[in-house]
Amino acid sequence: MSQPLPIVLRCTEALLPKIRYVFDTLFMACGVPVIYLAQPPSTGPWLLYGSAKEVSWPLDRCLAIAHCPKSWQLFDSYADIDTTTHIFGLTTVFPEKAPGFDRQSDIPFDLVANAFYFLSSWSERVGSNKEQTRCIYSNSIFVRLNIPQDIVDQYLELLIKQLHILCDRLEIEKWNSLEWPQGASHALILSHDVDFIPANLIDIAKQGAKTILRHLVRQRDPVDALRAATGLTLALLQKRDPYGCVPEIIKREKELGVQASFQVAVGHRHPNDVNYRIEDDSVRDYLRLIPDAGFDLCLHGSYRSTEKPAWYVEEAALLTQRLGKPLGSRQHFLSFNYDALFTAQEQVGIQYDMSMGFPDRTGPRAGFSYPYFPYCLKEDRPYNVLQLNLFLMDVTLRSYMNLKGIKAWEVIKSTLDELRHKRGCVSTVWHPIVFGGARDPGYDRLFWEMINYTRETGGLATDGRSINAFWRHHAKNYSSF
Ligand SMILES: [Zn+2]
Numbered sequence: 001m002s003q004p005l006p007i008v009l010r011c012t013e014a015l016l017p018k019i020r021y022v023f024d025t026l027f028m029a030c031g032v033p034v035i036y037l038a039q040p041p042s043t044g045p046w047l048l049y050g051s052a053k054e055v056s057w058p059l060d061r062c063l064a065i066a067h068c069p070k071s072w073q074l075f076d077s078y079a080d081i082d083t084t085t086h087i088f089g090l091t092t093v094f095p096e097k098a099p100g101f102d103r104q105s106d107i108p109f110d111l112v113a114n115a116f117y118f119l120s121s122w123s124e125r126v127g128s129n130k131e132q133t134r135c136i137y138s139n140s141i142f143v144r145l146n147i148p149q150d151i152v153d154q155y156l157e158l159l160i161k162q163l164h165i166l167c168d169r170l171e172i173e174k175w176n177s178l179e180w181p182q183g184a185s186h187a188l189i190l191s192h193d194v195d196f197i198p199a200n201l202i203d204i205a206k207q208g209a210k211t212i213l214r215h216l217v218r219q220r221d222p223v224d225a226l227r228a229a230t231g232l233t234l235a236l237l238q239k240r241d242p243y244g245c246v247p248e249i250i251k252r253e254k255e256l257g258v259q260a261s262f263q264v265a266v267g268h269r270h271p272n273d274v275n276y277r278i279e280d281d282s283v284r285d286y287l288r289l290i291p292d293a294g295f296d297l298c299l300h301g302s303y304r305s306t307e308k309p310a311w312y313v314e315e316a317a318l319l320t321q322r323l324g325k326p327l328g329s330r331q332h333f334l335s336f337n338y339d340a341l342f343t344a345q346e347q348v349g350i351q352y353d354m355s356m357g358f359p360d361r362t363g364p365r366a367g368f369s370y371p372y373f374p375y376c377l378k379e380d381r382p383y384n385v386l387q388l389n390l391f392l393m394d395v396t397l398r399s400y401m402n403l404k405g406i407k408a409w410e411v412i413k414s415t416l417d418e419l420r421h422k423r424g425c426v427s428t429v430w431h432p433i434v435f436g437g438a439r440d441p442g443y444d445r446l447f448w449e450m451i452n453y454t455r456e457t458g459g460l461a462t463d464g465r466s467i468n469a470f471w472r473h474h475a476k477n478y479s480s481f
Pocket of ligand 1: 193194195331332333
């Protein structure tokens with residue numbers, strides 16, 4: 001089936017932008033084209049989103065989703081929810097149901113309002129305080145109310161299941177699933193955050209001491225301390241840079257025929273910010289390899305860059321001046337204020353961001369395993385910045401979850417298996433510092449294995465730039481974007 005699915009919305013005018021946004025986001029993720037009509041079509045399947053069914057409508061051809069105005073009231077406030085309920089075995093934050101909606105063939109609760117709650121990251125935005133710019137899984141609504149982390153995927157799965165039941169009933173062809181570039185079933189966006197470039201042997205010695213102490217004291221892992229020390233010694237003997245690793249990564253990726261996005265930082269306003277300065281010609285020349293080799297150059301926004309709108313703008317301008325104009329971005333330490341980030345990114349022409357992930361947990365932060373446009377609540381519209389959710393990070397696995405070797409691989413593999421099953425697309429970050437074998441031994445190998453496994457299982461390993469171009473082309477068919 002290639003015909004768009006007609007959707008008839010029966011709700012107040014004021015809610016239309018949010019409701020269309022949810023339908024467009026969900027149906028885009030599964031490759032079903034949609035069209036909004038004022039009345040049911042004269043033939044074929046259609047979707048009703050309303051509070052009641054009119055008997056004059058062709059209901060035998062319809063998938064009806066309940067619209068419950070009460071479910072939307074929260075979004076007129078600054079409040080958050082404090083309980084959940086279960087419907088169809090799914091966790092919902094808005095429990096209301098509409099009378100007359102059938103449990104077997106319809107969706108009797110307001111799936112759209114529930115999905116909007118998570119896609120808009122409502123909980124972290126209403127609960128945010130200016131001091132805390134990092135969103136941690138262990139403090140999130142997912143832990144607080146025991147909500148599955150992929151909750152929006154689960155809503156989408158129900159939506160598709162009910163749509164397929166309708167197609168079977170009408171004995172019509174189903175829509176094909178979304179196909180990623182090169183016919184891939186799923187896509188993994190590779191990226192590297194350049195956080196450390198040693199200027200000299202003193203920098204290398206300091207980093208070496210810090211790394212070995214971290215393994216010994218914080219991680220209580222003398223084996224990894226020894227392996228890191230051996231890696232460092234070997235690198236020095238071979239006159240290799242054990243920690244910078246940007247040229248080595250580019251060389252290897254070229255050999256494999258893959259390209260990752262590289263995140264380069266230019267701001268220094270916090271002790272956690274990067275050690276190098278793009279103003280130094282030696283640093284600029286070292287990093288120039290990224291654009292020169294045709295790789296995707298992104299802005300790694302500094303720790304405090306979203307505190308003042310001018311700061312982020314300055315950083316984008318400085319990177320543009322020194323290395324080239326970035327189209328993509330990720331925040332260093334995943335530290336940002338939600339609206340300040342996307343507003344600043346729109347202003348400077350950043351088209352895609354990869355900051356939405358939890359530092360301390362793999363998997364989704366907005367419940368969703370597909371690219372999406374975050375929502376601007378103030379102006380009631382999607383931001384024009386594509387979010388490429390961050391699902392897998394080396395630091396998450398090693399430092400927060402204390403995993404290495406086969407245990408780390410099991411988590412990576414199950415994340416990739418689930419992504420393939422859902423035909424999703426998410427991003428990963430592996431820091432260049434692990435590629436010299438002197439930091440978190442074995443983590444370099446995990447990165448290359450992740451690429452191999454993605455390819456072997458029908459997936460595409462690529463950069464943010466390629467997915468952004470693909471998704472924006474696809475988005476032209478959806479009226480919200
Ligand atoms: Zn960083």
